[in-house]
Amino acid sequence: MSGGPAAAEEEKMRVMxxxxxxxxxxxxxxxxxxxxxxxxxxxxTDQDESMLRIIHVMEPFPHYVFPGVHAVFPTTSIIQSVNKAQEENASAILAHAVRMCAERMVKAKTSVLEGDPKEMICDVAEQMHVDLIVMGSRGLGKIKRAFIGSVSDYVIHHAKCPVLVVKPPAETNSLM
Known part of the structure; x- marks a missing residue:
C-alpha cells in the first residue's frame, strides 16, 4: 500500500x-x-511547472502549390517570411497563455512544435508522460469534420492517455 503525504506528492497529475x-x-x-x-x-502554491505543459503546434508551410496543372515553388524569401510570421504568431499565442496562468499564479512550461498538430499532440503527450491532454472544441459540423477531419477527434482515438475536449458554453443570444 502506498499511502501518506509523500506518495500523494509524487502522484500529481501532469496536464498538457x-x-x-x-x-x-x-x-x-x-x-x-x-x-x-x-x-x-x-x-x-504547491503546483510546480511540470504539472502544466502548454503546447502550440505550427503546421509546416508547403513548399509547393498546384494551381492548375503546374507546380509553383515559393522563393526562399517567401518561405522565410512565412516562417517568421508563424514564429511570431506562436510566440504571441504562448505569451497570452502564460499571462493567463500568471493571473492564477500557476506555473507552466511551454513548447512550440512543428508538424501535423494531431500527430504532434499525441507524440509529445507520450514523450512527456502526460496524464491528461486538454484541448478546445472548434465545433466543426458533421460535413466539415468528414472532409477536413478534426484534430480533437484524431487525438481522442490515438492518444495513449485520457483526452478532455472542452466545449465553450452555448451562446445565449445565438437565436436572436
Whole structure:
C-alpha cells in the first residue's frame, strides 16, 4: 500500500493543454486553470511547472502549390517570411497563455512544435508522460469534420492517455 503525504506528492497529475489562435483553445486553458488547477482543487502554491505543459503546434508551410496543372515553388524569401510570421504568431499565442496562468499564479512550461498538430499532440503527450491532454472544441459540423477531419477527434482515438475536449458554453443570444 502506498499511502501518506509523500506518495500523494509524487502522484500529481501532469496536464498538457494544446493551444492555437482560437477562442476555444483559450477557453479550454481557462477551464483547466479554474477547474483542475484552481486553489480549491490543487493548491496553486504547491503546483510546480511540470504539472502544466502548454503546447502550440505550427503546421509546416508547403513548399509547393498546384494551381492548375503546374507546380509553383515559393522563393526562399517567401518561405522565410512565412516562417517568421508563424514564429511570431506562436510566440504571441504562448505569451497570452502564460499571462493567463500568471493571473492564477500557476506555473507552466511551454513548447512550440512543428508538424501535423494531431500527430504532434499525441507524440509529445507520450514523450512527456502526460496524464491528461486538454484541448478546445472548434465545433466543426458533421460535413466539415468528414472532409477536413478534426484534430480533437484524431487525438481522442490515438492518444495513449485520457483526452478532455472542452466545449465553450452555448451562446445565449445565438437565436436572436
Amino acid at each position: 493543454v494544446a493551444v492555437d489562435d482560437s477562442d476555444e483553445s483559450f477557453y479550454a486553458l481557462q477551464w483547466v486553470l479554474d477547474k483542475l488547477l484552481g486553489v480549491g482543487n490543487n493548491n496553486a
